[in-house]
């Protein structure tokens with residue numbers, strides 16, 4: 001299976017977007033090589049702005065660009081864009097509802113060897129709690145490119161969560177991403193996986209393996225965390241009666257929480273959350289880390305069975 | 314200096330000071346001290362310097378003003394009302410439920426407000442973005458920002474200071490309202506920001522030092538800023554917090570306290 005990192009897809013998409021949309025400007029904070037905005041810089045140097053290692057200034061300047069009719073994409077690592085600059089995002093972007101796109105790479109455990117200081121595991125929760133903010137976590141390279149274009153078209157702040165390592169390409173070029181619309185990748189009747197980001201392809205693997213054991217599992221790609229596709233979740237809860245969420249993020253406040261909120265209010269069924277259990281990460285290869293924190297096909301299968309078992313109580 | 318213009322602007326500044334007193338008095342809360350210290354600067358901007366059109370607040374080529382010290386909202390609101398962006402009577406709704414005059418400026422609520430501010434330290438970076446966009450689009454508009462002296466304790470101010478010089482933003486002019494006071498006391502005691510002039514110079518700015526209540530000096534500084542090429546200009550304006558109201562002048566206690574009705578009456582009498 002071909003793999004491409006969502007950050008690479010982002011860099012490529014920016015170049016395409018910059019070609020068709022002259023209003024797009026790109027800002028970075030000394031990480032252009034890593035966030036892949038360097039590709040845009042190469043092609044359109046006059047529309048690229050390096051703000052230095054100053055993430056608060058990165059976000060504030062992007063706000064000023066948006067106020068002057070530009071569509072700024074501001075990039076850094078997820079931990080710095082949402083952590084260091086949280087209050088700038090809240091007060092200078094989201095509160096005035098400005099057209100700033102925060103495209104943050106190196107989210108989650110799969111940052112790998114850099115370790116816990118660089119592994120954002122709370123960014124979805126933080127961004128989701130801010131009014132006006134749209135939160136998108138693409139599952140693969142194809143969806144990333146689509147999401148970049150959709151974000152540019154959308155009027156208002158967007159948080160785009162991207163990753164470092166290659167992830168399997170699950171979508172064909174004909175796939176059309178829409179903000180706020182979940183994509184049902186696989187139908188199933190006994191249990192439903194609701195996954196986001198890199199966990200989507202792992203959920204697909206788990207569903208396939210469960211089939212061999214006679215368990216019929218659905219997979220829903222929840223690539224927009226906010227606004228959340230409530231209808232798709234309620235529908236899946238009704239048809240399967242048990243859900244398992246999967247995210248490369250703290251189980252507090254992210255996708256699992258969002259799904260549990262909807263299910264609890266509209267169609268109570270068991271929801272088991274797979275994610276990092278409120279601990280910091282550590283150094284390791286992405287594969288080692290995913291295994292260590294249970295973000296694996298095997299754990300998803302196990303949780304699916306537990307969720308099915310809970311239906312009776 | 315055109316004496317008539319100076320007198321006109323001084324009269325406007327008095328009107329704006331009166332509005333600040335009235336509106337904070339009516340609100341029963343708010344920040345009169347830092348609004349009064351900036352009244353002459355804001356008057357010069359809105360009634361002489363800036364190329365703006367109250368009938369078309371979103372006109373693409375307008376000059377822009379970012380009130381980075383957003384708690385001085387009353388001075389901005391007073392100037393906008395005086396300039397015709399909205400009816401003056403509305404000033405008395407300041408801080409009331411449902412009012413367009415939020416406690417700190419909300420750009421989506423009130424025409425003429427260029428940026429929502431209130432969290433100190435953030436305005437200069439936003440002004441930078443506006444100035445950068447102006448350069449990119451080869452537009453002639455200018456961008457103005459007003460910062461507090463206490464506000465300069467925020468690290469982000471210096472990130473933005475660095476960036477404005479790096480990008481040679483000569484279409485940007487900032488004022489520093491050097492009133493010497495913040496909430497907990499004199500800036501010198503809380504956390505000294507001195508030497509201010511040297512700091513901004515070291516960050517690559519063209520720095521001017523003026524009396525922020527002398528209309529002639531304000532106008533000359535603005536003219537010099539406009540003619541300065543290749544770098545942004547910082548006008549460090551020595552001011553008196555609470556200027557124009559005897560019992561508020563240079564009193565740290567008048568940072569965020571509204572005048573009581575009898576104090577409003579006295580202040581308005583002094584400003585007549």
Ligand SMILES: Cc1ncc(C[n+]2csc(CCOP(=O)(O)OP(=O)(O)O)c2C)c(N)n1
Nearest residue numbers: 347384431432433461462463464494495496
């Ligand atoms: C980030 C942030 N921290 C704290 C405050 C609370 N605050 C409001 S005004 C102020 C003092 C500001 O002093 P200065 O910048 O000197 O303003 P001025 O004297 O002109 O009123 C403080 C600390 C705030 N608004 N924003």
Ligand SMILES: [Mg+2]
Nearest residue numbers: 462463492494
């Ligand atoms: Mg002060």
